[in-house]
Amino acid sequence: MSMTTLTNSPQAPLTTSLQTRRLPLWSLISIGVGAAVVAYLVFKIGGLLDAGWVLTIVGAVLIFLIVLAVVSTVVEGGRSARNRVATSLIYSAFILALLPLVSVVVTLVNKGKTRLDGTFFNNSMRNITAFDSGGGAYHAIVGTLEQVGIATVITVPLGILAAVYIVEYGRGRLANSIRFFVDVMTGIPSIVAGLFILAFWVLIVSPHFSPTDKPFYSGFAAALALCVLMLPTVTRSTEEMLRLVPGALREGSYALGIPKWRTIARIVLPTALPGIVTGIMLAIARAAGETAPVLLVAGGTPDRNFNPFQGNQESLSVYIYEQASLASKYGPPRAWTAALTLVALVLALTVVAKLLSRRTKLNQK
Incomplete structure (x- = not known):
């Protein structure tokens, strides 16, 4: 009798409380694209675009992290937002660390291909x-x-x-x-x-x-x-x-x-x-x-x-x-x-x- 009472008690809605709202993938992509566009416009209007595309990417990453923290806090809650921002920071750090290497390789290929001929070797x-x-x-x-x-x-x-x-x-x-x-x-x-x-x-x-x-x-x-x-x-x-x-x-x-x-x-x-x-x-x-x-x-x-x-x-x-x-x-x-x-x-x-x-x-x- 007591088991039946416990089973039919108002404890059942606890299963629905475990279902948390999650940001869909398309929203993350939209935030990333929007951050890139905003960073481009800001650097272009401010006259800083001549500083290079690396600086534009850094600005886009910062804008993406800020917007992601706000949107994730509103939709998913503070705990999930902190986890998502920390994960994004790790990926962003990897991308920022990779940018100098990519820049060096691109520069070497663009400027080094001019004398890639038989005479040089x-x-x-x-x-x-x-x-x-x-x-x-x-x-x-x-x-x-x-x-x-x-x-x-x-x-x-x-x-x-x-x-x-x-x-x-x-x-x-x-x-x-x-x-x-x-x-x-x-x-x-x-x-x-x-x-x-x-x-x-x-x-x-x-x-x-x-x-x-x-x-x-x-x-x-x-x-x-x-x-x-x-x-x-x-x-x-x-x-x-x-x-x-x-x-x-x-x-x-x-x-x-x-x-x-x-x-x-x-x-x-x-x-x-x-x-x-x-x-x-x-x-x-x-x-x-x-x-x-x-x-x-x-x-x-x-x-x-x-x-x-x-x-x-x-x-x-x-x-x-x-x-x-x-x-x-x-x-x-x-x-x-x-x-x-x-x-x-x-x-x-x-x-x-x-x-x-x-x-x-x-x-x-």
Whole structure:
């Protein structure tokens, strides 16, 4: 009797109170379009449209958030409105963070496509003055590939082995000292790395390999300077990836009687391989774009030099700096095309490295 009374009591309308009003999708789209139109009109009337479309988008986002907060509060209530505004802030922050990257890519493509021709990729700047329309970056592309390649071959094994020691073997003061110096090296300016190689390798070591007993610039010296910049990045990123590998994998391997070195080589490193590759590619991207250390120890040259161990050598970053500094209408287009080439080169290397690491991981499964 009491159960029937409770069931038929006025508690039934509670089910309808859980049904809250929600803003439909078309209303969100309408608010977004309206905010974009209002921002455009405000910037146009105020004479601020010349500041760029990025500023217009920022204004549209702010107007959208304000209007969304008001409309959502009226329709959905304060709690749902705060949740919707917070979600919109997250998406807006992502879009605003993406805008500079999109702007850089669009600018590179628009200004770099003017010299995307066979002459640019098959010729050097030999016998080409600042007022000549020809010339290319073939010698700079070769120099960048050789310098970054040598630096990668030297740095990657050293960085990975150092990270393995810190995570798997290092204990006490030595491991803490290595970690401390790696952190310090991460923040050193690139010009300091160039000055170090200039003082040590170019002025002290290189005369012993010269028939005239005089110091000489070389692409190998530039590669050594890039090693100083790449090593802390590779070591630190590899260390963090190795720490993310679950300890249960190591313990299971040890329980099966597998030695520690084999566990590291066959289980720990392959598990952390995608993150390690990402850190390596970040280091390569930084090295490929460095100008000051390469200019200090490699010198730069308008001619081709395939020997990284003897004579001045060019790189794409130095080439961009030189062409952008020319007081000529032909220099900036070459600089923009070289910048686009450098970005495309780093992107291609990143994609290839990612595909190879993914294939290696799939083969091990």
